[in-house]
Amino acid sequence: MKKVVLSLLGIIMFFTFSGGSVYADQIDLRESVDEVVGTPYKWGGTTTSGFDCSGFILYIFKQYDTKLPRTSSSQSQVGTKVAKDDLRPGDLVFFNTNGKGVSHAGIYVGDGKFAHSSSSNGVRISNMSDSYYAKRYVTARRVVTGENYEDMINDEHEIKEDSNELK
Template sequence: MKKVVVSLLGALMLFVSITGVAFADRPDLRDAVDEVVGTPYKWGGTTTAGFDCSGFILHIFNQYNVELPRTSRSQAETGTRVTKDNLRPGDLVFFNTSGKGVSHAGIYIGDGQFAHSSSSRGVRISNMSDTYYEKRYVTARRVVSEEDYKAMIGNN
């Protein structure tokens, strides 16, 4: 029985040390975004060869092992609704750019800014207060746990 307990404790310590390394290896959100700013837009794109808006979000959140649906419309139904006043880095923001409901998405990065893959300019950072986006804002969703949030903002 003692050997079983010692083995379990050893396995637990190994797991904890591996998990700690995994969190330390994650870039913070701003670094992850900066790494792909300038990547061209590609409809249906999910790689650094080209992203659409939801593909960009998937690329960033995969780095934190956060699973999300493929489309911006489906992503807008995930997680918990957040008011514009309570946005924090890592929250998803959604816009109606087509006149037919949620059709564009980005990641709030703080200071009134969000990162997204624009169909005309590729991955970029824009201001939530830009008239174009302010008029088309629909909702925001919080999709990360507190632990993932801390990893995203560099407090691993």
């Protein structure tokens, strides 16, 4: 009975804290990103020796068993469209940087920021509100849900079975 109650409490807390708000507990995704921040930009790159923007996304999402198309333009066509105001960590954000449609992409990490591989700075975290990106924003897509999303975020609200305390 105790395990059932704890499981239900965990589910309730997950859904309570996983609405469209910014979370403080996006540690798993942020750690995955932080491990490669500073990796240089490499056209066509999909490994830690160098990433282009879509290759960076492929690398991160592969860790969560999520398969995506290779290019940012193709990635912008999968998943579910998400309004900018409803972004949650793990959503993909897309930009028109060359005047010809979607040409750049990143991963929303919360707090108005996104991780991406910039051609001038490599993998970095930038603000969505930076004038360069704000003017070029096109759309966002949610490609991770369910168990894969739960794996992507660190559920700080899990209950320790021995002590009945929040972690």
